[in-house]
Amino acid sequence: MAPFLVARQQQGQLLKAVGFAATCFLLVSSAVTLAQTTTDLELETLAHERELLTQELDQYKGTVALLELDGMPPEQSGNAAVRKLALEMVRIKERLIKVTERELALLQEQITSARLLSMSQPQTNNEERAEDAIESKPLRVSAPDYSMQSEREHVARLHALLVQYYADLEEAALTLPSEDELAARAAASIEANTLSPIPYSSDKVRLSGAEGSTALSRITQRLIDPTIPESRRDVEQICSIRTQRLGTLIASERRSLRPVGKNNYIARIQLQPGSTTLRIKDHHWEVHIPEQHNAADFLITLYLPPQSLPELHLFSVEELLSQKNAHIPAWLPEELDISPNTG
Numbered sequence: 001m002a003p004f005l006v007a008r009q010q011q012g013q014l015l016k017a018v019g020f021a022a023t024c025f026l027l028v029s030s031a032v033t034l035a036q037t038t039t040d041l042e043l044e045t046l047a048h049e050r051e052l053l054t055q056e057l058d059q060y061k062g063t064v065a066l067l068e069l070d071g072m073p074p075e076q077s078g079n080a081a082v083r084k085l086a087l088e089m090v091r092i093k094e095r096l097i098k099v100t101e102r103e104l105a106l107l108q109e110q111i112t113s114a115r116l117l118s119m120s121q122p123q124t125n126n127e128e129r130a131e132d133a134i135e136s137k138p139l140r141v142s143a144p145d146y147s148m149q150s151e152r153e154h155v156a157r158l159h160a161l162l163v164q165y166y167a168d169l170e171e172a173a174l175t176l177p178s179e180d181e182l183a184a185r186a187a188a189s190i191e192a193n194t195l196s197p198i199p200y201s202s203d204k205v206r207l208s209g210a211e212g213s214t215a216l217s218r219i220t221q222r223l224i225d226p227t228i229p230e231s232r233r234d235v236e237q238i239c240s241i242r243t244q245r246l247g248t249l250i251a252s253e254r255r256s257l258r259p260v261g262k263n264n265y266i267a268r269i270q271l272q273p274g275s276t277t278l279r280i281k282d283h284h285w286e287v288h289i290p291e292q293h294n295a296a297d298f299l300i301t302l303y304l305p306p307q308s309l310p311e312l313h314l315f316s317v318e319e320l321l322s323q324k325n326a327h328i329p330a331w332l333p334e335e336l337d338i339s340p341n342t343g
Contacts, residue, residue, distance in 0.1 A: 039106050039113075046103045050096060057092045060085050075175035080226040083176075090172050093165045100165070104158050107151070174234045177261055181331065185223045185261075188329035192217040195327055202311050205285045209319030213327040215301050219264045220329050222303070233259040237280055237302060239267070245274035245291070257302050258333055265302040268317065268336045270295055278312065285312050299338070 064074045067082050074086035177185070195217055198210040207215060222228055236256040243251040251272050257265035257280075273289045280302065289296075296316055303311040317338065320326050332338050 039110055043103060043106050043110075046099050046106070050099045050103065053092055053096050053099065057089060057096070060089050060092070064089075073171075073175070075172050076229055076231065078227075078229045083226075083230060086172065087176060090169060090176060093169055097162060097165050097169075100158055100162050104155065104162070107155055107158075111151075175230050175232050177230070181261070184330035185220065188220040188327075188331055189224045191329070192220045192327055195325065205312060205314055206287045207313050207315040209315060209321075209323045209326065212299065212313070212315030212320045213323055215313045215315065216329055216332075217327045219260070219266075219301060219303070220327070220331070222262050222264060223260070223331060225262075228262045230261060231259065231263045233261060235259065237265045237304065239300065239302075240279040241269065241271075241276060242279075243272050243274045243276040245272070250274060255300075257300060258335075260331055260333065263304045263306070265300075265304065266333070266336070267300045268297055268338070269300060270297050278314070280310065280312070283310050283312075285314075287314055299336070 064082055064085050067079055067085075068074055068077050072078075074082050074089070077083055077086070195213065197214040197217060198208075200207060200211045200214065204211075236258060239255050239257055241251070241253050241255060242249060255267055255269055257267040259265050271287075271289055272295045273291050273293045276287050276289065278285045278287070278300070296318060298314050298316055299320065301313045321328075321338075328338055
């Protein structure tokens, strides 16, 4: 009798274990199915939004092609309307990146959920169990002919789109100003409009502090002028600087002038007293700092409009900052360390 009771006891325990396993499987299956349903709906929404954004982007491209007939990149176009369209295209691509990245993340979550479901199914053949579980539930409701191969191809296409979007944004960023830069230009423009400019000749190299303030305000005016096309900002201008005193070379260096937009460049350098020659490409300028002066920091500004003579100016940082209400524009690069409280 005792062996029979033990056998019945073991049978009951086995049934309980099987029941518990089945319950766990049902709970996991229900949770995964619910998650998949929610994810499928979001994926459909994202795919629809991506399609609409792509159509809108194609419309912009078509309009640009009609307006820009010489093949010029829209970011560098002389047509203000085309440059405005280029900015809108950048915003669309930024949105496309967010949508596509979210879409890819959800697809990866679905694949993980499908694998979790396959692992919870009590089948003897592990490989068949995983394959059947994954292929038994489409990752997207909108794809009735679903297969793992087609899903991999879809993910690969989305990755390729992301790579292209990022490449386009990087290329546009080499020319188009960012939102922060546009805001800095606008703020500088408001300030520049309150100044009383000190006139000077465009071919004058060494400027006073007051004239230097005017030189910076002129750059500000160019930066906000919609008729002036943007220029690439990934190419710096190299300036060769040689200083002589009493016929002896005392300093020689090469400095990069940073582009700030629309063919304007700027740099902060230190000059020794004496006669200095500044050379950029085939152009050169001469400036003399009296012998009794000490070495000092100067700003170099360069305007290099296409098919026109360059315009270079040089003025003391200390003299600039000593001016009341000097124009210190918000678009100045931070590394120049120019502010009303520094010199």
